[in-house]
Amino acid sequence: MRPGRCYGFFGRNGAGKTTTIKCLLNLLRPTSGSVRVFGLDPQKEEVAVKSRLAYVPDTVAFYPWMTVRDALNYQASFRQHWNDTISADLQRRFELDPKQKTANLSKGQKTQLALIGAIAAEPELLVLDEPTSGLDPIVRREFIETVIGAYQSGDPDRRTVFVSTHLIAEFEGLIDEFTIIAQGRNLLTMNADQARNRFCKIRARFADAPPELKLPGAINVRQIGRELELIGNGNAKELLETLRAQRPEELRCEALSLEEIFVASKSLVQESTL
Amino acid sequence: MVFHVDFKSGKPVYLQLVDQVRYAAASGALRPGDLLPSIRPLAEELRVNRNTVAKAYTELESRGIIETAAGKGCFLKENDSPLNKQVRHKLLVARIDEAVVTAYQMQVGPEVLRGLVDERIQFFDRKKAGTQPGSESDPQEKEQIWTPTNPSSTFPISADVMENWTPSTD
Numbered sequence: 001m002r003p004g005r006c007y008g009f010f011g012r013n014g015a016g017k018t019t020t021i022k023c024l025l026n027l028l029r030p031t032s033g034s035v036r037v038f039g040l041d042p043q044k045e046e047v048a049v050k051s052r053l054a055y056v057p058d059t060v061a062f063y064p065w066m067t068v069r070d071a072l073n074y075q076a077s078f079r080q081h082w083n084d085t086i087s088a089d090l091q092r093r094f095e096l097d098p099k100q101k102t103a104n105l106s107k108g109q110k111t112q113l114a115l116i117g118a119i120a121a122e123p124e125l126l127v128l129d130e131p132t133s134g135l136d137p138i139v140r141r142e143f144i145e146t147v148i149g150a151y152q153s154g155d156p157d158r159r160t161v162f163v164s165t166h167l168i169a170e171f172e173g174l175i176d177e178f179t180i181i182a183q184g185r186n187l188l189t190m191n192a193d194q195a196r197n198r199f200c201k202i203r204a205r206f207a208d209a210p211p212e213l214k215l216p217g218a219i220n221v222r223q224i225g226r227e228l229e230l231i232g233n234g235n236a237k238e239l240l241e242t243l244r245a246q247r248p249e250e251l252r253c254e255a256l257s258l259e260e261i262f263v264a265s266k267s268l269v270q271e272s273t274l
Numbered sequence: 275m276v277f278h279v280d281f282k283s284g285k286p287v288y289l290q291l292v293d294q295v296r297y298a299a300a301s302g303a304l305r306p307g308d309l310l311p312s313i314r315p316l317a318e319e320l321r322v323n324r325n326t327v328a329k330a331y332t333e334l335e336s337r338g339i340i341e342t343a344a345g346k347g348c349f350l351k352e353n354d355s356p357l358n359k360q361v362r363h364k365l366l367v368a369r370i371d372e373a374v375v376t377a378y379q380m381q382v383g384p385e386v387l388r389g390l391v392d393e394r395i396q397f398f399d400r401k402k403a404g405t406q407p408g409s410e411s412d413p414q415e416k417e418q419i420w421t422p423t424n425p426s427s428t429f430p431i432s433a434d435v436m437e438n439w440t441p442s443t444d
Contacts, residue, residue, distance in 0.1 A: 006323055145318040152324045153314045172281055173322030193286040200284060255284030 003124065004157040008171060008178035008192070009164040010262045016184040017164040021129050025055060037125070051080060054118035058130035060110045064103035068096050068113060075117040086150055087120040094142070108139040115143060119151045126151055128163040132170065140170060148174060168259040178258060180265045188265055192258060198234045199256040199268065203227060204248040211246050215239055220267050231256065231264060275303050277311075279320050287322055291330035295339060299350055300361035310340060310348040 001007055011017045022028035023035045026042040026049070035042055042049045062071045068091070076082040091098065094112040096105075105113065111131060118126060126147065132140040152159045165171055172192070179189040190198075202218075204210070210228045215221060218239055219231040226249075232239045236253055243251055256264065275298045279287055298304040313331060317324040331348055334340040340348045377387045 004325065141321070144321050148321065148324050149314055149318045153317070156324050156328065170321075173279060173287065173320060173326070176323060176325075196281060197284050197286070254282040257281045 001160060001162070003160050005176040006152075006161040006163065006174045008168070008175035008258065009162060009181070010166075010168060010178060010258075011164075011181040011187075015181050017181065018129055019184070020181070021055075021127060021162075021164060024127065025050070025053075052123055053125040053127055054121050054123040055127045056111065056114045056118050056129070056131045058133050059107075060114040062102035062105075062110065062113065064101065066102050067098060068100050068102060068105075069098035071102050071113060072117060072120070076120070079121045081122055083120050083122050086122070086154075087116055090116045090119065090146065090150060093146075108135045111135060111143065112139065115146060119146065122154060124158055125160045125162060128161065128165070130165055131163070132165070132167055140167070144170060144174065168262055169257065172258050175258065180262055182266070187269055188261075195258070195261055196255040199261055199264070200232045200236045200253050201229065201256055201260070202232055202236065202239055202243065203229050203250075203252045204243045204246075205250040206246065206248050213242060213246065215242060220264060231268070233268065275310075277316065277320060279322055288326050288330040288333065291327065292333050292337075295330075295334055295350075296361055297365060299339060301365060304350045306350050306352045308350045309346075310350065312347050 009017055009020070019028060023030050024037050024042060026046050029043060037049045038052055040049050063074075066074065072087055072091075076087075090112075094109070094116070096109060096112060096116075102110070102113065115131070128147075132143050135143070147161060152161065161174065163171055163175070175192050177189070177191050178195070180187045205227045207226070209226060210223055213228075215230060216238075217233055217235045219233055221228070221230040223229075228243070230239070232253070240251065240253060261268065275294070277291060277294055279290055281287075283290065285293075295304065295310070304310075310331070311319075313324060313327045317327045320327070331340065331342075335342060335348070339351060341351050342348050374387070377384075382390075
């Protein structure tokens, strides 16, 4: 990972996303392999690592007797650096009442409070684990805008985001690079723009049944009535030429979104040499 | 101007933004001296990485399309016409292509299409000259006026047009 960029971390339930993140935070110890954050071993240099990052999990717990203000003061007391202006701005934006007991906050408000705590510390690395799951669309939208605005824009060259999510489409614009993991292993790591440029869905509709064609490198070829659907892997031009030669009634090509790439990732990796 | 991002286009997001500014400049949606939105609010609104927007603006600046005034923001520069003419033609060709394809799908022959284009040009000429056409067809003609919006919008085929245009099969 490089500073100032946003990394997406995708995988099915049980693939090992949260386990990986917990290893980064020294909440779990790897049974094999090693973990490095900022080049440091989070197990040996826990404080050095944790003082430079902030973490927002999917379910946030606060001490229930604390108010919003108490909870933020409590978090600030552990931090070398704390930006009160950002904290106040975000409390206003999220309409959080400083006197409200955290026990009475909704799930969305708890996530907002956790985000304030993470961003006010202005860390170099923001680790988000399924941060927006189960939240309403407005809270989700505000969450992402806050990560882009209040966090990233503060010092764009040094603010790094690492986000694990199933709501891939929502984070799509934010993500520079992504990793898909399966069964604890890296399945695919790519730059998002390059991936969208490389993988595309091609649809060809013919006047009659689609002709038998040799389509080298085409992935997930499906026939639906008079239509042929397939995924191109960096070879869209050749595939389109082959199909066009058969004079289809209609020929379409569109990039796969990151979510579609994730869904197709198994066959993309199996049937191609990446 | 209103930006939009399409992840299905396969084009890098920053280039989409660059091209939208170029098109807006060529089509007059942005005029020299117009202020572009600042990076942070635009990134928040589009929900794209702040650095993506910054990269687009850097690219536009290095191509001489916009300039940054310290503390004021980014402005569209005075335009250079050869590029603009090219972009305008490209824009127009895309729209003409859509009409040609639509006509083909609706089985409207090329001669009829050419006739319709001439008819529309004459219609706008009449409007410009201030001589209104016959009053009985006026509301209908108003309905059919199509104003260009953004380069990626689809060619509108209203129900009205579908009903009133008899497809010819030559």
